[in-house]
Amino acid sequence: MQAVYRVVYRRSENLFVLLHMFRKDTGRVPQTELRVARERWEDFKARMDAERRRPPRAAGHDAP
Numbered sequence: 001m002q003a004v005y006r007v008v009y010r011r012s013e014n015l016f017v018l019l020h021m022f023r024k025d026t027g028r029v030p031q032t033e034l035r036v037a038r039e040r041w042e043d044f045k046a047r048m049d050a051e052r053r054r055p056p057r058a059a060g061h062d063a064p
Contacts (some may be wrong), residue, residue: 008037
């Protein structure tokens with residue numbers, strides 16, 4: 001028997017963000033799997049909405 005898998009994803013503007021993949025044993029998505037996907041989505045949004053970091057300064061002949 002072949003294993004069947006389910007992928008949980010969301011769209012963010014022009015990206016498809018793959019959040020979680022698990023083996024499908026029943027017709028319903030277990031709450032534990034949805035919780036994992038939700039936590040990963042929140043992490044993704046926090047990273048994307050965070051203030052951009054400044055690039056590091058040059059190290060070499062320009063360095064103080």
